[in-house]
Amino acid sequence: MSGVRVLVGTRKGAFILTSDEKREQWNVDGPHFGGWELYHLKGSPADPNRLYASQSSGWFGQLIQRSDDGGKTWEAVGNDFAYDGVPGTHQWYDGTPHPWEFRRVWHLEPSLEDPDVVYAGVEDAALFLSADGGRSWEELPGLRRHESGSAWQPGAGGLCLHTILGDPTNPDRMFVAISAAGAFRTDDAGKTWKPINRGLRSEGIPDPTAEVGHCVHRIAMHSARPNVLFMQKHWDVMRSDDAGETWQEVSGNLPTDFGFAIDVHAHEPETIYVVPIKSDSEHYPLDGSLRVYRSRSGGHEWEPLTNGLPQQDCYVNVLRDAMAVDSLDSCGIYFGTTGGQVYVSPDSGDSWKTIVHDLPPVLSVEVQTLP
Amino acid sequence: MIRVVLPPHLRALAQVDGEVVLDLSGRVTLRSVLDALEARYPVLSGTIRDHATRQRRPFLRFFACKEDLSHESLDVELPKAVIMGHEPLLVVGAMAGG
Numbered sequence: 001m002s003g004v005r006v007l008v009g010t011r012k013g014a015f016i017l018t019s020d021e022k023r024e025q026w027n028v029d030g031p032h033f034g035g036w037e038l039y040h041l042k043g044s045p046a047d048p049n050r051l052y053a054s055q056s057s058g059w060f061g062q063l064i065q066r067s068d069d070g071g072k073t074w075e076a077v078g079n080d081f082a083y084d085g086v087p088g089t090h091q092w093y094d095g096t097p098h099p100w101e102f103r104r105v106w107h108l109e110p111s112l113e114d115p116d117v118v119y120a121g122v123e124d125a126a127l128f129l130s131a132d133g134g135r136s137w138e139e140l141p142g143l144r145r146h147e148s149g150s151a152w153q154p155g156a157g158g159l160c161l162h163t164i165l166g167d168p169t170n171p172d173r174m175f176v177a178i179s180a181a182g183a184f185r186t187d188d189a190g191k192t193w194k195p196i197n198r199g200l201r202s203e204g205i206p207d208p209t210a211e212v213g214h215c216v217h218r219i220a221m222h223s224a225r226p227n228v229l230f231m232q233k234h235w236d237v238m239r240s241d242d243a244g245e246t247w248q249e250v251s252g253n254l255p256t257d258f259g260f261a262i263d264v265h266a267h268e269p270e271t272i273y274v275v276p277i278k279s280d281s282e283h284y285p286l287d288g289s290l291r292v293y294r295s296r297s298g299g300h301e302w303e304p305l306t307n308g309l310p311q312q313d314c315y316v317n318v319l320r321d322a323m324a325v326d327s328l329d330s331c332g333i334y335f336g337t338t339g340g341q342v343y344v345s346p347d348s349g350d351s352w353k354t355i356v357h358d359l360p361p362v363l364s365v366e367v368q369t370l371p
Numbered sequence: 372m373i374r375v376v377l378p379p380h381l382r383a384l385a386q387v388d389g390e391v392v393l394d395l396s397g398r399v400t401l402r403s404v405l406d407a408l409e410a411r412y413p414v415l416s417g418t419i420r421d422h423a424t425r426q427r428r429p430f431l432r433f434f435a436c437k438e439d440l441s442h443e444s445l446d447v448e449l450p451k452a453v454i455m456g457h458e459p460l461l462v463v464g465a466m467a468g469g
Contacts, residue, residue: 035380036380057380058430058467059378059380059428059430059431059464059465059467060380060381060384060418060419060428060431060464061417061418061421061422061428062417063384063414063417063418076384076414079416079417079418079422080416080417080422081422082422082423083423101423102422102423
């Protein structure tokens with residue numbers, strides 16, 4: 001019987017939520033690594049029992065955990081993320097030079113083909129690769145050494161590389177996004193990178209249409225159309241139909257276009273989801289009403305999805321890595337909140353249920369669809 | 372025989388209960404103790420000392436014999452009571468909430 005495994009990273013540990021294809025009854029397993037921050041967990045598309053987890057702490061630094069049995073047992077693997085060469089400086093919040101310093105892994109992206117190959121997006125922004133199941137890590141330095149690198153500035157959460165998207169039709173192409181530098185693309189397997197931010201407009205930087213300096217919060221792609229990208233920027237929901245060469249705003253009738261998470265329906269490449277957040281200084285839904293917005297037209301026209309979600313006195317946030325979709329016939333949509341709730345919609349967003357409602361603040365949600 | 376008391380999260384990580392006991396030869400310093408500790412428990416590498424700088428992580432402290440050794444050079448010899456095994460070296464997480 002098919003089912004789903006939901007990997008939830010929180011401020012105080014990891015939780016694994018499992019259900020059958022009905023997604024009505026759930027088993028909650030955890031906390032794993034209790035007391036530690038779990039910024040992200042993700043399973044290998046090539047081997048669903050191979051999981052990677054980013055475990056970190058202000059006291060003890062970064063660890064990477066690996067499971068080969070779907071999260072029943074874990075093994076700490078390599079945690080030495082050394083920048084290539086002399087790292088130099090990027091810009092600090094006030095524009096002064098600041099040394100590049102490794103802080104944590106924000107995002108782990110296992111390869112589509114090989115369970116032992118996994119990418120890590122880190123703060124301060126850089127991309128690392130492990131080809132031995134996480135035991136050792138090497139930087140792909142071409143990104144950080146891009147000519148704009150010394151001018152990158154952190155967003156409020158830090159100078160973090162938070163999005164890594166591989167092109168399933170082209171192993172040499174990959175997209176990453178950095179707050180607050182912007183989006184970048186490689187077409188040579190990570191050797192060189194190109195900023196892909198044309199069309200973005202950001203107030204708060206000297207040149208609102210600069211090549212880099214944009215606070216991109218998240219990028220999403222449907223695997224069947226890797227040239228079509230959707231972006232939740234600090235403000236603005238954007239779309240590109242040419243692999244990031246140009247972007248158009250598709251915020252349309254959203255009540256606010258600030259937000260963090262964005263995702264694409266598993267079977268409908270033009271159906272996308274966002275969770276509008278009131279503003280950059282008020283990180284909670286408008287009017288205390290938690291609404292996911294769905295567009296069935298790839299943007300511009302949006303409908304609020306509220307059935308089963310709290311519609312009053314709700315002041316949680318949904319962080320950038322905390323939304324995911326499954327690929328069951330009736331596509332399931334999932335998101336977690338800073339209030340510790342994890343919601344599921346087994347019907348593409350029409351109705352929502354709480355899987356669990358009292359976890360620590362949720363940092364990330366990923367879903368594995370199991371055979 | 373050097374006794375080391377780790378904070379609970381590191382004991383869990385290293386899968387040890389209670390104190391860690393290390394046998395060291397030669398001069399016993401913070402550095403030699405940490406080197407031996409990481410050699411015995413590789414999972415602790417990077418958790419007490421930063422991988423890049425090899426310095427104590429800022430939210431950790433080293434105490435022994437009611438003294439704070441956190442700001443001593445890593446190459447200063449530890450107190451005799453620690454070297455003799457009468458007192459443990461304490462690796463302590465700074466009191467910080469969250």
